[in-house]
Amino acid sequence: MSEIRxxxxxxxxxLLNRGFEPYAETFKISHSTKFLIEKYSYMDNGQxxxxxxxxxxxxxxxxxxxxxxxxxxxxxxxxxxxxxxxxIIDDFDVNAKLLSFExxxxxxxxxxxxxxxxxxxxxxxxxxxxxxxxxxxxxxxLQPLPxxxxxxxxxxxxxxxxxxxxxxxxxxxxxxxxxAKCISLIRRYLDQRDFIEIETPILQSEAGGAEARPxxxxxxxxxxxxxxxxxxxLHLKRMVVGGFEKVYELGRIFRNEGISTKHNPEFTSVEIYxxxxxxxxxxxxxxxxxxxxxxxxxxxxxxxxxxxVIDFSKPWKRISMKNVVMEYTGIDFDSFNGDFNKALKxxxxxKIEISPKINTLGRLLNEVFEQKVESQLIQPTFVIDYPxxxxxxxxxxxxxxxxxxxxxxxxxxxxxxxxFSELIDPVDQRQRMQLQQSLREAGDLEAHCIDEDFLQxxxxxxxxxxxxxxxxDRLIMLLTNSPSIRDVIPFPLLKPEITSTKSEKSTSxxxx
Numbered sequence: 001m002s003e004i005r006x007x008x009x010x011x012x013x014x015l016l017n018r019g020f021e022p023y024a025e026t027f028k029i030s031h032s033t034k035f036l037i038e039k040y041s042y043m044d045n046g047q048x049x050x051x052x053x054x055x056x057x058x059x060x061x062x063x064x065x066x067x068x069x070x071x072x073x074x075x076x077x078x079x080x081x082x083x084x085x086x087x088i089i090d091d092f093d094v095n096a097k098l099l100s101f102e103x104x105x106x107x108x109x110x111x112x113x114x115x116x117x118x119x120x121x122x123x124x125x126x127x128x129x130x131x132x133x134x135x136x137x138x139x140x141x142l143q144p145l146p147x148x149x150x151x152x153x154x155x156x157x158x159x160x161x162x163x164x165x166x167x168x169x170x171x172x173x174x175x176x177x178x179x180a181k182c183i184s185l186i187r188r189y190l191d192q193r194d195f196i197e198i199e200t201p202i203l204q205s206e207a208g209g210a211e212a213r214p215x216x217x218x219x220x221x222x223x224x225x226x227x228x229x230x231x232x233x234l235h236l237k238r239m240v241v242g243g244f245e246k247v248y249e250l251g252r253i254f255r256n257e258g259i260s261t262k263h264n265p266e267f268t269s270v271e272i273y274x275x276x277x278x279x280x281x282x283x284x285x286x287x288x289x290x291x292x293x294x295x296x297x298x299x300x301x302x303x304x305x306x307x308x309v310i311d312f313s314k315p316w317k318r319i320s321m322k323n324v325v326m327e328y329t330g331i332d333f334d335s336f337n338g339d340f341n342k343a344l345k346x347x348x349x350x351k352i353e354i355s356p357k358i359n360t361l362g363r364l365l366n367e368v369f370e371q372k373v374e375s376q377l378i379q380p381t382f383v384i385d386y387p388x389x390x391x392x393x394x395x396x397x398x399x400x401x402x403x404x405x406x407x408x409x410x411x412x413x414x415x416x417x418x419x420f421s422e423l424i425d426p427v428d429q430r431q432r433m434q435l436q437q438s439l440r441e442a443g444d445l446e447a448h449c450i451d452e453d454f455l456q457x458x459x460x461x462x463x464x465x466x467x468x469x470x471x472x473d474r475l476i477m478l479l480t481n482s483p484s485i486r487d488v489i490p491f492p493l494l495k496p497e498i499t500s501t502k503s504e505k506s507t508s509x510x511x512x
Contacts, residue, residue, distance in 0.1 A: 005142050011107045012140040020099060022140040027115040030054045034077035037128055040120050048131065049120040055080070055130060056115040056138060058167065060145075064105050070129075073114065074167075081129040083121055092133045099135060111141030159486050160494055175480045175488055178297050182476060185293050186250060186270055195246040195272065200235035202228060202252070208454065209233030209393070211446045212255040215265075228254035232271045233393065233467065234454045237422065240465050241457045245275040250472070261484040262414055264492050268472040277466035278395075278421040279405045283382055286409060286417050286468060287316050290380075290475070297479045305412050305478055308378055316380040318407075321369055324383055328373045333365050340364065357444075362387025362402060377410035392432040392448055394420035416475060419468040426458035 012022040030053050040049060057073035057080075067086035072079055086101040099107075108114060115138050121131040146168050158165040158172070165172045187197065205224065207214035209231025217226050232249045239247045250270040257263060274281065294312050295301055301313035319327070326332050331350075336343040340361045347354060347364065352371060358364055365387055377383070385397055386406040394404035405421035423429050433455070436448035476488040486492040 004144050008109060008140060008142045011109070012142075015107065015137060015140070019097065020137065022137055024115070024136060024138045027056050027136065027138055028054060029056055029115075032077045033057070033073075033075050033080040036080060036120065036130075037078065040122075040128060043120070043122040043128065045122055045126050046124050047122050051120055052117065053120065053130060054115065054117045056113065058141075059108060059110050059112050059114060060167075062108065062110055067101070069101075069104065071108075071114075073116075081123075081127050082116055082118075083123065083129040083131045084135075085131075088131070088133055089135070099137065104135060107137070109141060109144075111143070111145045112137065113139040113141070156494070159492050160497070162490055172487075175476070175482060176490060178480050179472075179476045179488060182293055182297055182479060183250065183268075183472065185296055186289070186470075186472075189289055189292060190246075190248050190270075190272065193246070195248045195274075196244060198236060198239050198244070198247050198249050199251070200229070200232045200249055202254075204229050206449050206451045206453075208448055208451045210255075211390070211392075211448065213257060213445045215254050215256045230255050231469070232269075233469070234451060236271055236273050237462060237465070237467070238454065238457045240273055240275055241460055241462045245463075246273070248272040259493065261486075262474070264473065264485050264489055266493060267485070267489070270470050270472060272468045272470075273422070273465055274467075275463045275465050278464065279384070279407055279419050279466055282419040282466040282468040283318065283384075283407055286382075286419065286470070287380075290409075290416075290470075293475070294479065303478070303481075305481055306483055308412060310379060310412060310478070312380060314379075316382055316409075318382040318384055320385040320403075321365060321383050321387070322385070324373055324377075324381075325365065325369050328376055329368065331368060333361070336361065360387070360389050362389040366390050374410060374415070375413040378412055381410045382407045383410060391420065392436050393423055393429075395423050396428075411478060414474060415471070416478075417468060417470045419466065422462070422465040422467050424458065424462040424464060426455055429458055430455055 015022045033055060036053065036055070043049065055073070055075065057075040059071055060074050060079060061072035063070045069084040071082040071084060073082060084101065084104060089101045089104070092098065114135055116130055116132045116135045118130045118132040121129050123129055146164060158169070190197070203217070203219075203226045205226060207227035207230045209229075210233070212230040214227040214230050217228065218224070219226050231253060232251065236247050236249060248270060251268065252266060253269050254266050257265060259265065272282075272285070274285075291301060291312055294303065302309065302311050304310075322333050331347070333343065336346075338361060340359070343361055343364055344354060347368065352368060354364065354367060358367055369383070384407040385400070385403045386394070386408075388394075388396060388402055388404050391404040391406050394406040397403040397405055407419050408415050409417035423432070430450075433448055433450045437450045439447035440449060473485050473488050476482070477485060480488060482488050
């Protein structure tokens, strides 16, 4: 590796010594490779079009055959072949100070960025190319790219050095194009329906809006602890109290939790709040929004995800948590008649592991759902009517005060969205937060704190409201058939690499 670097440094210095810059300031591009390929693919073999073009990109392949060479370069949109002929390049302008064909052969390595000028040509073998008249070095690469035949096989290295992954893996680049398109589509969908995007604080004095453990930091000047937000919910609700009827925020959320194929401590979500609506309205919005995104990004409402066919076109199933547990396990929680001990005894007899922290029938129901049902929900399914104990911000169900008007959307065995009819009764909300605070004081670091300012806002008065949160990263996983959340986050959090305490010192002369 050091020998390759030394050789490439030497080439960079050779350019400098001859008055050429190995790291250019700018280059004027006339066309993208995608445009040229789409516009001129009709050409016959051997045909040329007398159109002057200038393109730039990274060299991915290099073949030199005497006085002719073929390079492949890659820009953001794709790749194209360069046809390079000694006579054309060396005779282009003999009075100008230009790099020669020999320079091209000797100095350019795979990985370098170059800019070229020329015309469009289709070779006799049918390859659309740029027939180059002159070229410039734009950036000299000092390190080699991964082997083109084997690519970047080390999965962790793909995440740690995403730039290499993007260079050698076109599918990785496509994932982030789809990600950008998806986020743009969500904003456009909501903006067209008169929702207003609000920016809420990332640093907060109280972390609320979800049951999650926050990251803690400190503000030096104010000398106070602060938390990275675990949700945008409570601040967006304050905006509804203030008179905004349709608000949303699409942004980063931070939770000090475990890392898995489904979880990253820093992730992206969109939270949406609409006055005068409830969780049924939010279900309808969710179904329509995600259908629109799937159709636009995948050109179909039926997709393949990890060898599972998922159909977004049919009406999505809506089923209560109690009923879906009974459907998949045969356990009827109504048969326990509110007797927690009887339920616990029966479930233990069924070999269902129950944590000692679970002390209510509602939490028991949720535990059985998470262990035995969640992973089986492959087709889009709204699980509705959750236990009140695990939903401190949701409105009680009018037909059963032990449940709340809440749903979670499950697709491919994982949660994708979470929504409530929001709790707007300030007295009830205070009691729920007090209960959460007592759980926190007892050692549950994911329980809610009491947020006095939010409670005061509720006492000012909040209209009936439906609220919704959608996990963007998990949605991108579906759209791109990605098995891990790390595949769809450009720079996922990773444990630092173990490096030698002795740093390597280069003995070479650096580019000056």
